[in-house]
Amino acid sequence: MKYVDEYRDPQLIRNVVREIERQIDPDRHYRIMEVCGGHTHAIYRHGLKDLLPDNIELIHGPGCPVCVLPMGRVDDGLSIVEHPGTILTAFGDMMRVPGTRGTPLEFKARGSDVRMVYSPLDALRIAQNEPDRHVCFFAIGFETTAPSTALTLLRAKELGITNFSVFCNHVTIVPAMRAILDSPDMRLDAFIGPGHVSTVTGCRPYEFVSRDYGKPIVISGFEPLDMLESIARILVQLREGRAEVENQYRRIVPWDGNIPALRAMAQTFELRPYFEWRGLGFISQSALKLSDAFAAWDAERIFDVPGVRVTDPKAAQCGEILKGVLKPPQCKLFGKECNPEHPIGALMVSSEGACAAYYRYARIDEPAAATA
């Protein structure tokens, strides 16, 4: 399969593993954060940890939009579908995320009209097909998904579709990274930068990481070879005492980003003064809301959502895991009360969450290799 197989070639992977072994200082411990949940998933899915020297510690970052969404926002979104004649649409990832009164799937099972869509344009199409109903799209995601929400809003305005709205929970990755770098228990050496987000933002927004904090960051793709090559590049920077932004994912990520996508976002969104992140708390200018020009499509203004605040369960140590202070199995609830079927902490919800990825793929006491 083109664009996949060449990045999973066992010989090439063995070569880059050897390069990592050449670059590494055996007396040093390396703490590298993969910012993106897709990377976390890939590390476990492909068993990449087994290929790395023991003194490289991979730490899972805040880049899973489902994981960082506070429970109160889920409650707010679900309150919308309780208005008569309303259809709530969401991506598949959102359907199992619990609010205090249940998940979107549980609301659906109780009779609410909650529908999974693959794109916000699908939600708009439902609005066109069902003009007597109001269709709300529960928007989540970083800069990866925000442009498709923006384009859908522009389309709704162009077509004059008024029975459609967006409950906007789009967040931006840079302020979250800054919050982690400013955290007093910060102990990271470098970052594997988010690949999908960067297809939109480009690489420039990460320059502060190397300039202000002296940490290397390599924007990485998601295939095994991509990730291992990014780690090798980080090791080279650390060995040479450099801290720069490098773009390993050049085949997809333009240095200056996707200009039309950024323009669509600028037309439709503005920064919120602050937004709550699960595990990380309030971070200023870290999320998007609909601009005044799109007030007519803004679910928060149309439905006057209650603005629920829910304290995260005390026993769940998501914040420490997000910042790399704890590993998933070190959380008291991991694999017991908190598991993928009944997630308590946010990181167990989405398959890109650090705990869910660890639970699904890495619960092996004695790794064994199949020789069948």
Add this chain to the structure above:
Amino acid sequence: MHASTSQPPQPRNVDTLDRAAAPASRLRFTDAQIEMAHGAGGKASRRLVESLIAPAFANPVLAQLSDAAVFSLGGTRVATTADGYVVKPLRFPGGSIGELAVNGTVNDLAVSGARAHALMATLIVEAGLPSDVLRAEIETMANAAARAGVPIVGGDTKVVEHGMADGLYVTTFGIGIVDQRASLGPDRIVSGDRVLLTGPIGDHGITILLARGDLDFETDLHSDTRPLWPFVDALLEACGSGLRWMRDPTRGGVATALNELVRGSHHAIAISEERVPLRDEVRGACELLGLDPLHIANEGQMLALVADNVADAALAALRALPGGEQAACIGEVRDAPAGMVIATTAYGGTRVVDMLVGDPLPRIC
């Protein structure tokens, strides 16, 4: 009830079945309401069956929770199975609800070592369904039954009000006689046994997903629905008592079937990812949608665990059959990590293969 335990399916005499003889499950079903995940064949389905349904009807045959109930009737080992089909859309590339109903029932008997002798079918029809659609399904069922060499000897027909069903539901019952050569059960597995798969996985699940029209991409994939008895017959002939266990990995896929086999046992299963046959179209769709092909449903593939010393003969027998050309040995039984299924990647990494959690796809069988 697609779930198994580590207990062996030793045939019981049906006349001596006794509720008291079966230990009631200590699990309590605490889910507040039934959701789609409870029917998706993964962890929630298993919880529903094991902690709500099975304890209520407790008896030693049901306690096996196998694809088919195997027991002794007048000195003959018989297997029975029942299944319900609610697939949407009713027809899809490579098959239809009626064809699934016949093949699925025949296959549940086949993987229990029994050749189907008779089927019964109940049709639950929604008022408003065009007669032509029903006629086509009945013809399809008749053809599928003829292909599998089993008569449909009875059943029932119900019509429900418009809006109460998705056009047509089919439920089936099947009965067969367990082959003399068969000696199957999870208890017969030993370390070193080989895991065989009859062909590429995920075709059915991905075909149904695409047939629903929610995704704008096209492939020429089609469902793999087919009767599996010829494969079972070939394995029984090639392996004799070296054939330990079989399962058709429908909802929940290969991952769930293998997890059900080893869960709670002192064995592990190690599979090699690169040995699992998979079409490029299925792999591509799974990559795009973030799905694991090992969780995707199949309707015409079979997993078989065989003794190491008969594995080559078993594989040769499968590959000699039409449709078995891509049969593969995908892994082996280990002692550790006990109770788990693990996979090795092409470059030496290792990961856990978990059961399906939740409901990643619309209802497909």
